[in-house]
Amino acid sequence: MGKKNLDWGNLPFGYMKTDKRFVANYKNGKWDNGKLTKDDKVCITECAGVLQYAQTCFEGLKAYTTQDGRIVTFRPDLNAERMESSCKRLEMPVFPKERFVQACLDVIKANKDWVPPYGSGATLYLRPYMFGSDAVIGVKPSQEYQFRILVTPVGPYFKGGVKPITVRLSDLDRAAPHGTGDIKAGLNYAMSLHNIVDAHNNGFAENMYTDPATHTYIEETGGANILFVTKDGKLVTPKSDSILPSITRRSLVQVAKDYLNMEVEERKINKSELADFAECGLCGTAAVISPIGKINDHGKEIIYNDGKDEMGPVLNKLRDTLTGIQMGTIKAPEGWIYEIK
Numbered sequence: 001m002g003k004k005n006l007d008w009g010n011l012p013f014g015y016m017k018t019d020k021r022f023v024a025n026y027k028n029g030k031w032d033n034g035k036l037t038k039d040d041k042v043c044i045t046e047c048a049g050v051l052q053y054a055q056t057c058f059e060g061l062k063a064y065t066t067q068d069g070r071i072v073t074f075r076p077d078l079n080a081e082r083m084e085s086s087c088k089r090l091e092m093p094v095f096p097k098e099r100f101v102q103a104c105l106d107v108i109k110a111n112k113d114w115v116p117p118y119g120s121g122a123t124l125y126l127r128p129y130m131f132g133s134d135a136v137i138g139v140k141p142s143q144e145y146q147f148r149i150l151v152t153p154v155g156p157y158f159k160g161g162v163k164p165i166t167v168r169l170s171d172l173d174r175a176a177p178h179g180t181g182d183i184k185a186g187l188n189y190a191m192s193l194h195n196i197v198d199a200h201n202n203g204f205a206e207n208m209y210t211d212p213a214t215h216t217y218i219e220e221t222g223g224a225n226i227l228f229v230t231k232d233g234k235l236v237t238p239k240s241d242s243i244l245p246s247i248t249r250r251s252l253v254q255v256a257k258d259y260l261n262m263e264v265e266e267r268k269i270n271k272s273e274l275a276d277f278a279e280c281g282l283c284g285t286a287a288v289i290s291p292i293g294k295i296n297d298h299g300k301e302i303i304y305n306d307g308k309d310e311m312g313p314v315l316n317k318l319r320d321t322l323t324g325i326q327m328g329t330i331k332a333p334e335g336w337i338y339e340i341k
């Protein structure tokens, strides 16, 4: 064994079959013991609940090699808690938090040769997911479920340096008012696909969604939360019941307060305020922070960081601090880092 011989720095952000994945099955009202398996194929009935009525949810987190060569992962307990909310909302059984965390650690350990080396910019992405696996034809929850965690090495999100992106304010919605916007359900992504393809066809990297009831307040993009920095250096992030509670955003808010002594506001942000901010960015597990250079509001452009072709200084500091915590060069708050031994 030993590290896989991959061109770590040039990996795409895509799927690659690795050695082992975790699989557990729920039947007759309980979860089995679960196991690590080489088998990457899922075998379910043609009438499975996931295939007919999209009864599925997922999570995303990463494992890293630290500067001193340890393998770690970041706050998997929060992914377990968020998946619990997703499952409850979709009438799916909860995979217990302690078991979720242990399965993450086990699957990383079983694939440790696939964890990219420190400094490559690449990471091992973990994708826990659950779906209804038995036959349903009338609309009702499945009786049987499968919980799996696959892992795949992914390349640096920004190859050749971080470049600010241009997003558009969207006329379509990603979530209904009082709907499922605050859970990580596959269905939220299925319905966003048309709009993201249309955005790309029109030269935009992402859609920025507003609140679905009134289209007045900023919410998030299809797969990332939004951060703003005021001209006097305050971090401002939208508050709403229909945005997904990003673990990266919650961590950055704490980093801003406790490490950088910044003021933070979590509040409704009217789209009329967009032009008042100095910096804007997206945050999520994939890129940590990606800078937004421009928001296009139906032809009117709002420009951040004075139109410079780089991340603004405040977001850059936030990103460096959080990635330092993840990579072990900055001391982490208690309980954030789980080491795989």
Ligand SMILES: *Cc1c(COP(=O)(O)O)cnc(C)c1O
Pocket (backbone or CB within 6 Å): 060, 184, 220, 221, 222, 223, 224, 225, 244, 245, 246, 247, 248, 249, 283, 284, 285, 286
């Ligand atoms: C997963 C996701 C995010 C980012 O969450 P992290 O926990 O930071 O990765 C943001 N918005 C949506 C809609 C998501 O699905």
